[in-house]
Amino acid sequence: MCLRQNQDINKLLFVPGKDHGLFERQDVIKDEGIIFDIKRYAIHDGPGIRTTIFLKGCPLSCRWCHNPESRSSQLEKVILSNNIKEAIGRKITVSELFNTIKKDIIFYDESGGGVTFSGGEPLMQSDFLYSILKLCKEEGIHTTVDTSGYADWALIEKIVPLSDLFLYDIKLLDEKEHIKYTGVGNALIINNLLKLIDLNKKIILRMPIIPAITNTEKNLSQFKDFIKSLPVRLPVEFLNFNIFATEKYHRFHLPLTIKYTDPISDDRLNALMTEFNNI
Numbered sequence: 024m025c026l027r028q029n030q031d032i033n034k035l036l037f038v039p040g041k042d043h044g045l046f047e048r049q050d051v052i053k054d055e056g057i058i059f060d061i062k063r064y065a066i067h068d069g070p071g072i073r074t075t076i077f078l079k080g081c082p083l084s085c086r087w088c089h090n091p092e093s094r095s096s097q098l099e100k101v102i103l104s105n106n107i108k109e110a111i112g113r114k115i116t117v118s119e120l121f122n123t124i125k126k127d128i129i130f131y132d133e134s135g136g137g138v139t140f141s142g143g144e145p146l147m148q149s150d151f152l153y154s155i156l157k158l159c160k161e162e163g164i165h166t167t168v169d170t171s172g173y174a175d176w177a178l179i180e181k182i183v184p185l186s187d188l189f190l191y192d193i194k195l196l197d198e199k200e201h202i203k204y205t206g207v208g209n210a211l212i213i214n215n216l217l218k219l220i221d222l223n224k225k226i227i228l229r230m231p232i233i234p235a236i237t238n239t240e241k242n243l244s245q246f247k248d249f250i251k252s253l254p255v256r257l258p259v260e261f262l263n264f265n266i267f268a269t270e271k272y273h274r275f276h277l278p279l280t281i282k283y284t285d286p287i288s289d290d291r292l293n294a295l296m297t298e299f300n301n302i
């Protein structure tokens with residue numbers, strides 16, 4: 024049993040069908056942000072060896088979320104069953120974060136890598152994101168933003184010149200199902216994607232493969248049609264379902280509202296990627 028100390032548990036609970044709105048976020052301070060993890064030597068979050076920064080806060084509430092601790096934009100604490108307190112999230116200044124990112128410049132240079140901002144939804148802390156992206160660009164570090172696409176276009180537009188690559192999530196093409204499983208509609212996400220394409224940005228589409236939710240014949244077929252309808256062909260990646268995320272739900276005392284079953288095989292995942300990248 025673990026209890027959330029600051030009564031913030033509701034912010035992490037799934038509220039299927041609820042549109043959280045774009046502005047349900049605390050105002051951010053430009054020079055300070057809240058992150059919940061930093062992963063060095065990451066190899067799946069863009070090209071080469073990267074440092075991935077996980078920013079706290081997300082306007083979606085995907086039922087399968089692999090990082091449920093990312094969803095609240097607040098600092099949180101939980102008391103675990105062994106009475107040990109665990110902090111979720113920490114404040115960090117732009118310069119402190121930049122110093123951490125710079126430590127691995129040699130690896131970025133040798134591998135064609137860089138830094139990736141993920142979450143949560145990094146655009147929830149758009150001022151902080153802008154500031155750190157700007158420093159990275161000035162230093163010549165390759166930048167990637169991993170986004171749900173659910174943000175005001177003005178916020179995305181502001182970071183467009185500072186992001187070399189967008190990892191852009193497409194989850195469900197059916198609007199009603201998108202609302203049911205993520206809490207928000209997909210119209211804004213699709214409109215923002217079209218605007219990014221218009222600006223000739225480098226984009227990789229990513230879809231999480233969630234059994235019986237995104238991995239259905241209907242959704243994959245609609246995804247294929249969607250790709251064909253775009254004015255350019257974009258590379259596609261599929262992300263396998265992470266069964267180990269269940270451990271986080273137990274640890275943080277969060278309800279699981281989907282049945283976690285086995286992920287698909289690597290062979291099937293690769294076959295899907297080949298198929299969708301050769302449309």
Ligand code: SF4
Pocket residue numbers: 081082083084085087088089090091093094142143144171
């Ligand atoms: S968009 Fe990503 S971080 Fe946000 S709730 Fe969905 S899976 Fe979790």
